[in-house]
Amino acid sequence: MEIEYFYIHLAVTLLYFLLVRRKENAWQAGAEAILVLCLPVIGFFSLLTWHMVSDLKGYRKVREENLVKINPPSARGRMTYQSDIMSLPDMQLMGDEHLKRRLFRTIITQEVVDNPEILREAVHDEDREISYYAVSLITARAENITSAIFELEKKLRQERDSEKEAELLETYAGKLQEFIRGGYGDENQREERKKDLLKVLEKLADKLPEKPVYREESIRLAISLQDFDHAEALLTLAGEKGRSSETFLRLSLELAIARRDREGTLSAIRRLKAFPGRLSPESLTAIRYWGGAA
Known part of the structure; x- marks a missing residue:
């Protein structure tokens, strides 16, 4: 018994x-x-x-409340991650695997769109479940973005309305940037997407001259691709009015620096110093750093 x-x-x-x-x-x-x-x-x-x-x-919630803010009942008990309270590296040191996984899923839900680096860090986590979850999300997101890009390319080939085409191009540019910044695909694929993005930005600059940001970004992208002649051509294409603005003067400086052209760098610095308006903090920093004997 x-x-x-x-x-x-x-x-x-x-x-x-x-x-x-x-x-x-x-x-x-x-x-x-x-x-x-x-x-x-x-x-x-x-x-x-x-x-x-x-x-x-x-x-039981006291310990969790020190790390996260608990949502009201309408949120059905989901936790809200606060990066100022706990960073991803700190979370990886936690001993409580269940709370760690729960926090990780909350981080992914809230920050992965703006900060894909979180996913790439999580791939190397010691917890296999978190690592597998991160890899699965990266694969799924890459497929979704790639599918959206192909769908937009198809619509752009068929679109004949100029205004609608401009809207599609803006959406297309956003998806290409998301693909590049997210680090999806291999290096060759990202390089090809950068070239596609450059073409799209140039089209948007032509279609929407009231938005100079597209011309600026196309020049910066050409410089990052080390296509310096093309960047110079884009600066010239911006016109005399654009080239005399502070932003395009600073872009001329960025191009000269990328080319390691000392004379061009000093010339761009002198033009920035002679700019009649009030210079931005970025331009002032560039002048102080690269000014030299200019």
Whole structure:
């Protein structure tokens, strides 16, 4: 009879451990299981009562509230990640795997669109579940973005309305930038997408001259692609009015620096210094750093 009771008590202890393990870490669940094993009946009901009171009073949430902000009931209990409270590297040092995974999923949901670096860091996490989840998300997002790019390319080939084409080009440019910044595909694919983006930005600059940002970005992209002659041609294409603005003067400086053209750099610095208007902090910083004998 005593042996049967022992086996029943052992089974109850194991069941208790498995139930607690779903909410707590292994150390906590193991310590409570030892108490249940050493204190038959009393230990089990005491700890069970403590868990019920903790859930009712919300004591269990105290630890999580130090890391995250709990959403109101309308949010169905989802946690809101706050990067000023916990960074991804700090989260990776946590010992509680269940809370760590929960926080990671919250981070992914909120920040991956603006900060794809989080996914790339998570790929190398020691927790296989987090690493696998990150790889799966990267693959899924790459497929979704690639599919959206192909769909936009198809629509652009068929579109004849100039205004609608401009809207599609803006959306297309955004998707190309998302693909490049997200680090999706291999290096050759990203390089090809940069060239596609350059063509799109040039078209947008022609179609929407009231938005000089497209001309500026096309010049910066040509410089980053080390297509310096093309960047110079784009600067010339901007016209005398554009070339005399502070932004295009600074772009001339960026191009000269990229070319390692000392004379061109000093010339661009002198033109910036002679600019009649008030210079931006970026231009002032460039003058102080690259000014030299200009």
